[in-house]
Amino acid sequence: MPLPETFAATLVAARDLAPSVRGLAFERDDGRPVGHAPGQWVNLVLPLPSGEIRRAYSIASAADGSPRFDLAVTRVGGGLGSGYLCDLPVGARLSAVGPQGFFTREATSPHPALLVGTGTGVTPLRSMLLSAVAAGSPAPMCLLLGVRTEADRLYADELAALAAAHPNVRFETTLSRPSDAWTGRRGWVQAHVADLLAELQAAGAGEPHLYVCGLERMVKAVRELARKQLGLPRERVHGERYD
Template sequence: MPLPPTFEVRLTEKRQLSPAVRELTFERQDGAPFAFEAGQWISLILPREDGEIRRSYSIASPPTTTSSFQLAITHVQGGPGSTYLHDLTPGSTLRAVGPQGFFTRPLDKTGPSLFVATGTGVTPLRSMMHAAKAAGHTLPMWLVFGVRHEDDILYRDEFEALAREHTNIRFEPTLSRGSEMWGGRRGYVQTHIPELWSELAGLGLGVPHTYICGLKRMVSTVRDLLRKELNATREQVHSERYD
């Protein structure tokens, strides 16, 4: 399958989401709508003195009819790609190619969904949840989001607001290194999967699907747990890893 053509994008806005993660908002230079499916990713082509490099990121924003999209990028110490992007100033332009990827959630799916993420793996799930909400979906969408510390919870205010305003949405952050003041869930995401999956499956609202995104070790652990211990079928488990 041929790659999509490259196009130019311009950075229009940046904001800090956590101590290490910045959200960058880009728009197509030609003003054309940026069409993609929730869950897909895009590659940015970064100019360097020793040659171009490409870095790929899941799209954090939901599909719209505009030319804009958002990415959440972790600054890796010594990482040439993330350092370049964190230092980028609004108005700067880059070449991009995309969208790409098959980690998507078709909007004609009617069953309840369990979303499982760690770190910036939450970004494609954020896109999926907003797309489903915009489409009028009312079946359960539960997000289990694992990070180390409380200030690492990306889009916390947004997810908490969604959960308050929509009875079908639950937001379950869990901290592996939470302080004594933290009153929410603790431990790795896989600790909470059996409870939440069983509760979701027991609602009688259709066959649940799980969407998992993060680093390989977490993704593999959660997949094995669902398939081998909770008897989820291959068709019910969808995943994408970053490493």
């Protein structure tokens, strides 16, 4: 894998994806492709008044050879980096170092995949899914998004539309604090992993891989469930933690 490169990028668009999540679209100033593998992240160099800090953000967009890349940033209470980024005006320029990371899935991978993300942990999984669809992959893929409430379902409309258009793609959401009106899945992602993996396995397209991304407590719990209770071998369980 090539060494991560330092490059300048400009914020070209920003929008709220959920009450505490800001979607940011950056473009490389030199017009060169971002060149990430689906699942990789960039380190953003943030010039705060108190000094420069670096924070990692997973790339949410497809690996499509474009100079543009999407990020989704959770505004963490009291967080210096996320607060700075969520308030960044369109047109601002930053330095970035990347792409980097080993939590990747090839767009043409033939293996069925269960992609499990909580909150902005869905971002590298979105890149994996969009890249696979763009590559015409027929592999069965199921993305399980875990968030608290209906309003927190970042990218949900878009992912539901992707699933509706592609028979090999499935999109599921589980809410830990749903309203009474919610008729979908409830509780933590852990409660749904065994069923969804079994359904992927039953599709008969091969042994499923599990990709899980989010805060450490969840990633650890899902990995343990997969390895110890469901008996998935280590090489089919892939994780990325944000804290």
